[in-house]
Amino acid sequence: MYKEELTIIVKSIIASNTVNEHIKSAQKLSDFYNENTKFKHSESNEISIKGGVALSSSGAADCVDDYLRTVFFIKGVYKALIKLCADFPERSINVLYAGCGPYATLILPLLPLFNKERINAVLIDINNSSIKSVQNLLSIFNLEDYKMQLVEADATTYIKPEDFSIDLAISETMHYALTREPQVAITKNIMQQLSSHSLFIPEEIKIDLAFSFFDFEPYLKKAVYEGKGRKQLQPYSHNVFVDRLFTINKEHFSRENPNSIIESSFYILPDNFADHPDVCLFTEVKIYEDIELKTAESYITNPYCLVSMYSIKDYSEIQLIYDFSEIPQWSYKLKE
Ligand SMILES: C[S@@+](CC[C@H](N)C(=O)[O-])C[C@H]1O[C@@H](n2cnc3c(N)ncnc32)[C@H](O)[C@@H]1O
Missing domain, CATH: 2.70.160 (Hnrnp arginine n-methyltransferase1)
Structure with a gap:
């Protein structure tokens, strides 16, 4: 049931064409997460590391309500996955998502649009409660069959497994003018582990x-x-x-x-x-x-x-x- 509802919402995000449509479809996604998550997101688990501040789980969950951001990133990740699926029809696509937050907003809603054999993802967050929340959501939304590895780690220093060649890396850990949050330190670390064909979102x-x-x-x-x-x-x-x-x-x-x-x-x-x-x-x-x-x-x-x-x-x-x-x-x- 949840999976069907999520599929309708994500399809409306991808099809949205006007600002009103973008906002309406993102609001539906936000309501869907709020209504179906059992987790109370903490406001006091912000973590400061070399490279920036990792938001509290509550702050990270709220990012879904930055509507145009949410819609445009989901559209971008979808477009990149479609391209990679066409380029590599014979194998699964390896995704590294650095800073997934408690909702894994930029990949989880897209899963029902892809066959479970097509996506092989590593989701990282420095905040243990975000990892637990995503684990819980995958089970509530009946998405446990997808190959999702959840890792509690610092993405500014994380080293990918040797046999995991990244096709798509995603990280939205930024504040305006690249202040406060560790987008650049994370990007620097992950980009050094990409292959020539790999895509990084955001591209620039x-x-x-x-x-x-x-x-x-x-x-x-x-x-x-x-x-x-x-x-x-x-x-x-x-x-x-x-x-x-x-x-x-x-x-x-x-x-x-x-x-x-x-x-x-x-x-x-x-x-x-x-x-x-x-x-x-x-x-x-x-x-x-x-x-x-x-x-x-x-x-x-x-x-x-x-x-x-x-x-x-x-x-x-x-x-x-x-x-x-x-x-x-x-x-x-x-x-x-
Ligand atoms: C701005 S929130 C975005 C959450 C989600 N990706 C989204 O787009 O809605 C950034 C997330 O990245 C995580 N994060 C920040 N710095 C990190 C780091 N160095 N290593 C791993 N996760 C980090 C935070 O804990 C937070 O969950």
Whole structure:
């Protein structure tokens, strides 16, 4: 019964075409999880590690309510799995899901759409209660026949088994501007274990520098009531794009790079900044191929204000530094 209901919901997510349809189908998935899970998700089991903070199980469960994020990631994972099934028709597809949370939201709802022999997945979470919750859901939803290995581990250091060649890796462990959560440290570790044909979701995370008026930029505060698509969002009209600071993708981590610090060039601060006084960072996520999350469509693509130029006006150039060696954060250096 649960499996049939889940199949209808996930099909509606994949077929959804408009923002209203995306939101409605994600709400159904959220209700389905809330109504059928017996677990009380803890709010106090946040874990800090080198590389970032792992959300509490309650915080991780709430991510399903970031509606456009949930829908676009599920669509992306589905599209990637269809491609891999076509490329490798004779064998199962190996999936590594790093940071699955208590709902395994980005793979579990898709399982009924695939024959159980086709998917062979390793699901990792650092939080024991998330692992237990997923185990419980697989049994409630009658999905126990699928090859799902649940592992309690730190995905920033996890080493895959030698005989498990990853076809698709998935990790959504990010906060806007790549602050706070360990997306980059996890991506770095997992990407170094991929083969040339492997896909990683999200495919790219782009961080852009712009001078703007932060308070006038679109910002998602409550997805439940305010979720908007890119066509309805109005970027601030005097926003001045400065540069793309970096793109996190397979190429970025293709070389052995022990560094956990990314430094930008120096950028000239404008003399007249009344219309755009804030040094801001914008995040865009290319989930897979044409499936993307733009500014403020999701909490993870909300803009971030690093500093106001009113407080740094005696300097003429600024350099931005991203450091993910501990809790990921941005800082800056100034040049006269
Ligand atoms: C933002 S939540 C997302 C949950 C789920 N993947 C989703 O998309 O709805 C991130 C999850 O990653 C887990 N996590 C964060 N850092 C981790 C790490 N270093 N190793 C394993 N899991 C981690 C957290 O415990 C949390 O469950």
